[in-house]
Every structure is written in structure tokens, then in C-alpha cells.
Amino acid sequence: MSVKNKVQxxxxxxxxxxxxxxxxxxxxxxxxxxxxxxxxxxxxxPSSGDRGFAPLTYLEIEPKFGSWEDIKAIGENFDVLVDLMVNHISRQSEYFQDFLRKGRKSSYADLFITLDKLWMDGKPVKEDIEKMFLRRTLPYSTFTIEENCEEEKVWTTFGKTDPSEQIDLDIKSEKVKHLLTEFFENFKRNNVKIVRLDAVGYIIKKLGTSCFFVEPEIYEFMDWIMGLATSLDIELLPEVHAHYSIQNKLAERGFWIYDFILPYTILDTLINNSSKKLKHYLKNRPSKQFTMLDCHDGIPVKPDMDDLIDTEEARKLVNVCLERGSNLSLIVSDEHKAPDGFDVHQIRCSYYSVLNADDDAYMAARAIQFFAPGIPQVYYVGLLAGENDYEAVKKNGEGREINRHNFSLEEVEQAIQKEVVQRLLKLIRFRNEYEAFDGQFIVLDSAEDEVCLLWKKDSKECRLFVDLKTNKSEIEFVDNSGGRSLYIV
Incomplete structure (x- = not known):
């Protein structure tokens, strides 16, 4: 199969x-x-934490959500994309629970990274850890084995708790490859068309490196898993939050990548009424990308925007976001903060709220996203023009909950009536149906307080014009009769 050039x-x-x-x-x-x-x-x-991102297995669906039959039913009308946390699995999984009982005698022991796989004597070395791109204070957790009461230190890149709920898998192990194959075969049986490889940048652990996107070892794994997916007619989408040069390397090797630069760049464009950086970026980025504005985490800043932003300007933008109710995720390791201490990893908010619930600004943001080459994804909160959910943050003590509101059926029905949501649905239909989006993309010259983008194919062409002074957007396009029509976004 091939990914459809339509909105997801x-x-x-x-x-x-x-x-x-x-x-x-x-x-x-x-x-x-x-x-x-x-x-x-x-x-x-089934998952033990991180709202699904600490899965126990990929062979079952969490019963409170439904079953594989429900996934298959959705797959009858829509291509289904699911995540595979290729870096880790839940500590509550049968695999790790067996290891906790039996230790090295467990038939699953080799799935995990005990510290002696890195340091001969199993004792972590501070200097090695200081070089790593850390997501928690220490990259391992200590567990006590039931059978012999011995302590085992096991690699855990992620996790809010200590010990962590997310146990890293050793992708050098044949047993891990066998397990991943089993998961992919199950996806195929259940009509899954695309798999996002979540946290794939962390899979290689090698002393003397940052343990993030370690080359060339990561490509060996990527080639292996791409071969597996291709054999099952499944598309892969690697998810890597990193310096843009790393994303470009994946793109050069033929992988789909995520455009994690666009959300911040569009926000910067609309808040500062300047298209200079956006136009430069759109002229130079790879086109085989999935685009987004909002997601379950936040608007990426570091390391995705490294070397693309001035940290003083970024501080000002972040302050505007904070004034508008956002909260922040920060970089843990000092070595990966900016020299001046700038440490913002992600800006967490609803994209509609961070644009001050301004319908025209929000539609301008979506129009620019949809005109950027790639497959546009719309997050469900953004689809319904949802606003910051402060109550959920208070209730759960998790900053990301600000943009994870659960909509009841009644709330969905109410949101759909909103004018801005109807405008968005109309824009999505245009993006799905207009033929020129399969053609040639051109960034047209324009004043700094304007954005002008063009798609053309054969006799069809559509031109987006955004006035950054007013945030008004319009699309001029060649209609089916060959005449020109104007669509106010």
C-alpha cells in the first residue's frame, strides 16, 4: 500500500x-x-502508564476500549495507524514480570538491558551517563528479583516513577526481533495499515555516545524493521524528536518523517506577524513528511528547533504562550540545554488556545499546514477547536493533560456546531479533493507580513494567501469549468 495524500x-x-x-x-x-x-x-x-505509552502487549486491546474487532471495523472505512513503542514495554508485561520473579533464569531475560550488557561489571559509570541525552535523572531502574532477592539494574530511558513503568527492550536480541515480528503479524491480521515507531531514536545504547540516534547502528535496525513491515504491506512512520539534520538523514534513506518544525514555525509566524522564517523553511524542507500542529504531547522546541531559533526570541515566544495558559516540558540533562540555559522541550497547550481562540488565526495556521507538502494530521482536540483543559492538569498533576480532553458524545455534537469547526471541515474537504495537491509546490514571493503558497498540476492550481496583519486567509483556485474561484478560508 502507499500512504494516501489526504488528511488524517x-x-x-x-x-x-x-x-x-x-x-x-x-x-x-x-x-x-x-x-x-x-x-x-x-x-x-493494555498499559500501565503514560496514557497507553507503557503497553503490556500489542496482541490485545484494552478491554475498556473494546477489541480488535472494533479496530477492524474502523479499518473498513479508514486506514488505521497505531503506535509501536519500539524502545520499551511495560514493567507489568508478562515478559518483565517473569524476569522479576526468576531474574536471569527467565526465558525473557534477554529481552531487557541489564547493565552488564553495557558495563562489564554492571556498574554504571558517571562520565558515560553525563554524555547521554537523558529523559529522566538516571537511565536505569533498580529491581529486586523475587527468587534470590538480588538487585538487578535494568535500562529505563523513560518513566515518571522510580522504578520506571517503561522497560527498555534490547533490540540486539533475537528474542526482541521475534517479539516485534509477532506484533507486526498481529497488526497485519487486524487491518492496520501504518505503524508509527514511537521513541525509535533511543533504541541504540552505546557507551561514549548520547545513546540517541546512534549511527550507523540505528540504520541497521531501521533497515531490518522496514523489511519486516514491507513484507506485510505495512507503512512505517519513525517518530524522532531531534535536530532537523537527523530527520533529513531518515528522509534521504526513503523513510517518512514527522515535521516537528512546522508547529513552532507557524506559531512564530502568526504571533510575530512575520513569514520570513516560514518561507525559508518551506523552500528547504524534505517533502515526504507527516505534518501536524498539535498532538498528545506538545509543540516541539528543543532539540527539534536547535539551530533554527534564536533563544532570546524563543524565550519571548514561550512567554506569550505562558501568558495564554500554556505549560512547559523542560530538558533534563544540562549538556542538552542551550548555552544560555534555554531548556524548553515542548510547549503544552491546545493550538486553538495558544492562538488566543482567534478563529481566523487558527484557520490561517491550518491552511498553512495543509499547503505544506506532506500528509496533514489533525489532532482530535484541534479538530473540535478545543481549549486548554486546566481542570485535567489539576486533577492528574500531568502538564500534558492540558490538551488531552475526553469529549463526550454531547460535547462532540456541540463542538461540531461551532463556526470555526465547520470552517475547518470545509478546508479539510478542499485539501482532500483538490487535484493540484498531488502536483508541484511553490513558495511565492510576498511581503514579510504575508504568506503566499501555490500548488499546481496540469490545468489546476490553487494559491493560498494569508494576511498576517489581519490573519485573514483566502484560496484562489481554478475550478472545474476552468474559471477562477475565490474561497475565503
Whole structure:
């Protein structure tokens, strides 16, 4: 199969209506002609943390969400995309629980990275750890084995708790490759068309490196997993938050990549009324990308925007976001902060709220996203022009909950009536249906307070014009009769 050049939806299994059946009903009732690119269902598997991102297995669906039959049912009308946390699995998984009982005697022991796989004597060396791109204070957790009461230190890149809920997998192990093959074969049986490789940048652990996107070892793994996916007619989407040069290397090797630069760049364009950086970026980026504005985490800043932003200017932009109710995720390791101490990893907010709930600014942002070459993804909160959910942050103590509101069926129905949502649905239909988006893309010259983008193919062409002084957008296009029509976005 090949990825369709149409708009996709990103949603949790329970965030539109409460479960997968409700999601399917909502999709069929309201969005059958909207998400022709597919539905990215954030982890629907049994999980012990991180809202699905600490999965116990990929062979089952969390019962409170539904079953594989529900995924298959969604797959009848939409291409389904799911995540595979290729770097880690839950500590509650049967695999790690067996290891906790039996230690090295467990038949699953080789799935995990005990510290002696890195340091001969199993004792971590501070100087090695200081070079690593850390996501928590220490990259390992200590566990006590039931059978012999001995301590085992096991690699855990992620995790809010100590010990972590997310246990790293040793991708050098044949047993891990066998397990991943089993997961992919199950995806194929259940009509999954695209798999996002979440946290793939962290899979190689090598002393003397940052343990992030370690070359060339990562390409050996990527080639292996690409071969596996291709053999099952599944597309791969590696998810890597990194310096743009790393993304470009993946693109050069033929992989789809995520455009994590666009969300910040569009925000900067609209807040500072200047298209200079945006136009330069759109002229130079790879085109084989998935584009987004919002997601379940936040607007990427460091390391995605490294060397693309001035940190003083970035501080000002971040302060505007904070004034508008956003919260921040910060870089942990000092070595990966900017020399002046700038340490913002992600800006967490609803994209509609960070644009001050200004309908025209929000539509301008979406129009620019949809005109940027690539496959546009729309996050469910953004689809419904949802605003910052401060209550959820207070209740859960998790900053990312600000943009993870669960919509009841009634809330979905109310949101769809909003004028801005109707405007967005109309724009999505245009992006899905207008033929020129399969053609040639051109960034047209324009004043600094304007954006002008063009797509053309054969006799069809469409031109987006955004006035950054007013945030008004319009699309001029050649219609089916060969005349020119104007569409006010």
C-alpha cells in the first residue's frame, strides 16, 4: 500500500465518545468524508502508564476500549495507524514480570538491558551517563528479583516513577526481533495499515555516545524493521524528536518523517506577524513528511528547533504562550540545554488556545499546514477547536493533560456546531479533493507580513494567501469549468 495524500485524524481510543465503538460511530456519522487519509489511534493496548505509552502487549486491546474487532471495523472505512513503542514495554508485561520473579533464569531475560550488557561489571559509570541525552535523572531502574532477592539494574530511558513503568527492550536480541515480528503479524491480521515507531531514536545504547540516534547502528535496525513491515504491506512512520539534520538523514534513506518544525514555525509566524522564517523553511524542507500542529504531547522546541531559533526570541515566544495558559516540558540533562540555559522541550497547550481562540488565526495556521507538502494530521482536540483543559492538569498533576480532553458524545455534537469547526471541515474537504495537491509546490514571493503558497498540476492550481496583519486567509483556485474561484478560508 502507499500512504494516501489526504488528511488524517489523531485520537485516543477513548477521547471521542468513550471507547472504540463510540469512536467508530462518531467517525461514520460526522467524518466519513473528512479523514480520507486515515485514523491514527493512540495506543489502545493494555498499559500501565503514560496514557497507553507503557503497553503490556500489542496482541490485545484494552478491554475498556473494546477489541480488535472494533479496530477492524474502523479499518473498513479508514486506514488505521497505531503506535509501536519500539524502545520499551511495560514493567507489568508478562515478559518483565517473569524476569522479576526468576531474574536471569527467565526465558525473557534477554529481552531487557541489564547493565552488564553495557558495563562489564554492571556498574554504571558517571562520565558515560553525563554524555547521554537523558529523559529522566538516571537511565536505569533498580529491581529486586523475587527468587534470590538480588538487585538487578535494568535500562529505563523513560518513566515518571522510580522504578520506571517503561522497560527498555534490547533490540540486539533475537528474542526482541521475534517479539516485534509477532506484533507486526498481529497488526497485519487486524487491518492496520501504518505503524508509527514511537521513541525509535533511543533504541541504540552505546557507551561514549548520547545513546540517541546512534549511527550507523540505528540504520541497521531501521533497515531490518522496514523489511519486516514491507513484507506485510505495512507503512512505517519513525517518530524522532531531534535536530532537523537527523530527520533529513531518515528522509534521504526513503523513510517518512514527522515535521516537528512546522508547529513552532507557524506559531512564530502568526504571533510575530512575520513569514520570513516560514518561507525559508518551506523552500528547504524534505517533502515526504507527516505534518501536524498539535498532538498528545506538545509543540516541539528543543532539540527539534536547535539551530533554527534564536533563544532570546524563543524565550519571548514561550512567554506569550505562558501568558495564554500554556505549560512547559523542560530538558533534563544540562549538556542538552542551550548555552544560555534555554531548556524548553515542548510547549503544552491546545493550538486553538495558544492562538488566543482567534478563529481566523487558527484557520490561517491550518491552511498553512495543509499547503505544506506532506500528509496533514489533525489532532482530535484541534479538530473540535478545543481549549486548554486546566481542570485535567489539576486533577492528574500531568502538564500534558492540558490538551488531552475526553469529549463526550454531547460535547462532540456541540463542538461540531461551532463556526470555526465547520470552517475547518470545509478546508479539510478542499485539501482532500483538490487535484493540484498531488502536483508541484511553490513558495511565492510576498511581503514579510504575508504568506503566499501555490500548488499546481496540469490545468489546476490553487494559491493560498494569508494576511498576517489581519490573519485573514483566502484560496484562489481554478475550478472545474476552468474559471477562477475565490474561497475565503
Amino acid at each position: 485524524l489523531i485520537t485516543y481510543p477513548d477521547s471521542l465518545g468513550g471507547d472504540l465503538k463510540a469512536l467508530n460511530n462518531i467517525l461514520k456519522k460526522y467524518f466519513l468524508d473528512i479523514f480520507k487519509g486515515g485514523i491514527h489511534i493512540l495506543p489502545p493496548f
